[in-house]
Amino acid sequence: MPEQDLIAELRWRGLIHQVTDEPALAKQLASGPQTVYIGFDPTATSLHVGSMMQLMMLRRFQQFGHRPIALVGGATGMIGDPSGKSEERNLLTAEQLQENIAGVREQISRFLSFDGDNAAILLNNFDWMKDFSYLDFLRDVGKNFPVGAMMGKESVRARLGSEAGLSYTEFSYMLLQAYDFVHLCKEYDCQIQAGGSDQWGNVTAGIDLTRRMLGRQVFGITAPLLTTSDGRKMGKTESGAVWLDRDRTSPYAFYQYWINVNDEDVMRCIAYLTEIPRDEYDSLAESTQSDPGRRVAQKRLAEWMTQFVHGDEGLNAALSASKILFGGEIERMDDQALVEIFADVPSQELSRDLLSGEGFWIVEAFQQAGLAKSGGEARRAIKDGGAYVNNQRVSDMDQRLTESDLASESVMVLRKGKRNYALLRFTGR
RNA sequence: GGGGGUUUGCCCGAGUGGUUAAAGGGGGCGGACUGUAAAUCCGCUGGCUACGCCUACAUUGGUUCGAAUCCAAUAGCCCCCA
Numbered sequence: 001m002p003e004q005d006l007i008a009e010l011r012w013r014g015l016i017h018q019v020t021d022e023p024a025l026a027k028q029l030a031s032g033p034q035t036v037y038i039g040f041d042p043t044a045t046s047l048h049v050g051s052m053m054q055l056m057m058l059r060r061f062q063q064f065g066h067r068p069i070a071l072v073g074g075a076t077g078m079i080g081d082p083s084g085k086s087e088e089r090n091l092l093t094a095e096q097l098q099e100n101i102a103g104v105r106e107q108i109s110r111f112l113s114f115d116g117d118n119a120a121i122l123l124n125n126f127d128w129m130k131d132f133s134y135l136d137f138l139r140d141v142g143k144n145f146p147v148g149a150m151m152g153k154e155s156v157r158a159r160l161g162s163e164a165g166l167s168y169t170e171f172s173y174m175l176l177q178a179y180d181f182v183h184l185c186k187e188y189d190c191q192i193q194a195g196g197s198d199q200w201g202n203v204t205a206g207i208d209l210t211r212r213m214l215g216r217q218v219f220g221i222t223a224p225l226l227t228t229s230d231g232r233k234m235g236k237t238e239s240g241a242v243w244l245d246r247d248r249t250s251p252y253a254f255y256q257y258w259i260n261v262n263d264e265d266v267m268r269c270i271a272y273l274t275e276i277p278r279d280e281y282d283s284l285a286e287s288t289q290s291d292p293g294r295r296v297a298q299k300r301l302a303e304w305m306t307q308f309v310h311g312d313e314g315l316n317a318a319l320s321a322s323k324i325l326f327g328g329e330i331e332r333m334d335d336q337a338l339v340e341i342f343a344d345v346p347s348q349e350l351s352r353d354l355l356s357g358e359g360f361w362i363v364e365a366f367q368q369a370g371l372a373k374s375g376g377e378a379r380r381a382i383k384d385g386g387a388y389v390n391n392q393r394v395s396d397m398d399q400r401l402t403e404s405d406l407a408s409e410s411v412m413v414l415r416k417g418k419r420n421y422a423l424l425r426f427t428g429r
Numbered sequence: 430g431g432g433g434g435u436u437u438g439c440c441c442g443a444g445u446g447g448u449u450a451a452a453g454g455g456g457g458c459g460g461a462c463u464g465u466a467a468a469u470c471c472g473c474u475g476g477c478u479a480c481g482c483c484u485a486c487a488u489u490g491g492u493u494c495g496a497a498u499c500c501a502a503u504a505g506c507c508c509c510c511a
Contacts, residue, residue, distance in 0.1 A: 259465070293464045326465050377458085380473060386459040417459060 006064040010221075012278060013271040015057065017197040017224045020207060025219045028191065029066075033118055036061045036192040037069035037184050039125075039177065039199075042077045043092075045103030046245030049235035049257075050196075052273050053223055055111050057194050058120070059275070067118040069190055070108045074101050074126030076177055082170040083155040084198040086162060089170070101126075107244055121188065125180050141179050144212045145205075150174065153201040174205045181206030182213050191218045196225055226272060229264035244309055250344050251310040255318035258302035259295070263288055266297045274304045325421065330390040333408045338423070342413065346370055347423035352410070355426055359400030362387070369414045369422035381416050388415040 007026055010016050019025060028034060038054045040047065047055070058068035077097055080089035092100070105122060112120035150156060153174065159166040181203075184190035193203050203220035210218045226234045235242045235257075242257050243249040249257075261269055267285050270276055276284070284297040306315045321341045324330065330338075339347075348368055354360040363378040366387060372378035379397060381387040387394045390407045407413050412424045 256465080262466070263464095264467095292466085295464060295466080298464090298466090322465080374476065375479090376476065377474085379479085381459065384459040384473060418465075420458095 006061065006066070009060060009064070010223075014268065015053075015060075015223045015272060017222045018200055019221045020204065020219050021217075024217065025192070025221070028219065029064075033065050033067060034061075034192055035067045035069060035184075035188050035190040036194055037071050037181075037188075037190050038194045039071040039073050039076065039180065040104055040108065041073050041081060042097060042100035042104045044243075045100050046243045046248055047104060047107050048241040048243050049273075050226055050233070050241075052244070053196065053226055054194070055108065056273055056275075057223060058112060061192075061194075062113060062118060062120060063275075065118055067121070068112055069121045069123060069184060069188060070112060071180060071184070072101050072104055072108070072122070072124045073177075074124040075129035076125060076173065076180070077101070078126075079169055079173050079176060081155075081173050081177070081202070082159055082166060083202060086159075087164040088167055103245070123184075125176070125183075128183050129176065129179075137175075137179075140213075141175055141182075141209070144209055145175055145178075149208075150205075153205070155198075155201050174202050175209075177202045178205040178209040181218065182210050185210050185214060185216060185218055191216070192221065193218070194221050194223070197222045198225060223272070226269075229262065234261075234265070234269070246310060246314065251306055251314035251318040252321040253344055254309065255302045255306045255315070255322065258305050259298050259322070261298055261301065263292050263297075266301055270297060270301050270304075274301065274308070276300065276304060325419070330407045330413050335408045335411055338408050338411050338413070342421060342423050345421040345423055347425055349425045349427055351428055352426040355401060355403050355406075359402040362389070362394055362399040362401060363397065365401055365412075365424060366414060366416065369424055371414055371416040371420055371422050386417045389413070391415065 006029055007016075007022075036058070038058055040051060040054065055070075058070060062068045074097065077092065077100070080091065082089075101124060105124075109122060112122075114120050150171070151160070155174075156166060156171065159170075181190070181193050193206055195203055200220070200222050203222060207218050207220055210216055228234055237257065241249075242254060246254075258269070266288060267281070270281060270284065280300075284300055287294065287296040302318075303315065306318050310318070317340070321343075324341050346369075348370065350360075350368060362382065363372075363375050366372040366378035366381065367375060372381060378387070382394055382397050385393060385395070389401065389405055390413050401412065405412055406426070410426050412426070414422045414424060416422075
């Protein structure tokens with residue numbers, strides 16, 4: 001692919017929020033392969049969909065022949081970036097940080113190519129920060145930071161104006177990140193730092209520092225944040241963030257998240273997060289416009305994302321689970337298949353004896369399954385017509401469950417409302 | 430330190446002696462509609478061995494046949510004077 005198209009590619013996808021000296025950067029990009037870096041905070045053992053933007057950004061650079069550096073913030077993670085945070089962060093423990101770094105590294109490595117002329121590089125800034133003494137750092141780096149300029153940064157101003165305040169530690173964060181850029185520029189000839197728009201302050205701090213310390217012009221480019229049309233951050237559900245790690249967010253839940261994206265947001269997600277090309281994008285946009293009910297764009301987005309993050313088998317699992325959970329009869333299935341499909345659903349093990357004799361009272365069953373906090377709540381669900389056993393509505397308050405109500409050898413599928421499922425497994429004797 | 434006010438169910442907020450498990454709104458949960466959406470509409474929203482019983486209106490103790498409603502003390506919050 002011709003290098004000069006990168007900017008155009010990023011632009012039509014809406015991925016350029018701010019750039020420093022765009023004409024010079026365009027020239028630089030056109031002059032040959034460049035090295036670009038993005039930092040990732042090891043705040044958890046997994047990245048979430050918010051970080052996908054950054055990951056994809058590196059991929060896009062790589063696809064256009066540039067060399068990406070993914071920097072895991074082992075050192076900066078010890079401090080905590082105040083950008084966009086309204087309160088002082090708790091410091092992570094050393095062990096926690098180690099685990100996080102390992103998890104994040106593993107994930108990043110899955111999405112970049114480590115072969116060829118422009119093989120990606122994975123670094124940890126702890127490696128060059130660990131031997132930097134406090135005194136040396138103050139003399140070499142700190143000296144180049146006018147406090148006035150630091151005070152002007154949005155991330156600092158926001159916090160100083162609030163009750164939460166800002167510790168010296170977090171105040172110093174930007175020096176560390178800025179120095180990363182200097183280091184990468186010196187050691188890897190890295191001249192571009194990318195990131196989310198909340199990183200603008202840190203990025204420009206790095207650019208200034210590089211100019212002062214190395215006398216070199218380097219560039220910054222930030223992408224917009226992934227937000228919904230009403231301004232909220234995307235990638236959050238009631239139960240928390242949407243993670244890339246299948247143990248935290250199953251392929252099914254991941255798929256469902258994207259399927260449910262609003263019409264107003266879906267095209268932006270496709271542009272920002274996928275590599276679906278322009279012409280298909282246009283036809284999806286057209287379809288969303290003319291026939292929103294079919295949700296062609298949502299399906300494509302969910303499919304692409306799930307496939308990309310969880311592979312073919314992840315996507316297949318998500319698709320088959322979705323099919324059953326949103327309609328299908330549940331009958332004559334086997335334990336194995338049921339448990340797989342309902343992998344996300346809470347389950348309870350109960351004694352099989354409950355099913356013999358009189359049977360197991362439906363109200364009690366819903367309580368045990370965790371679908372109702374009290375008997376009253378369970379009764380209400382039944383009265384309101386919102387209680388289902390194996391996807392069939394229950395109307396009789398006094399119903400007793402027996403072996404004939406099992407959906408498979410030992411499992412019963414209870415549901416309250418549209419989507420609240422729970423499994424009861426009747427085992428033992 | 431003195432004076433006044435306030436305290437209600439998940440939240441806000443009516444209610445000043447008896448059909449009050451407590452108006453109304455929000456939220457939540459169901460249902461209908463729908464596109465596994467949004468909007469809209471409807472129902473439910475203390476517990477239980479459930480047409481009955483129990484526990485609830487800051488806490489404790491009183492008055493009364495009967496109190497969330499009256500009295501007293503205690504605690505929290507708010508305001509005014511010093």
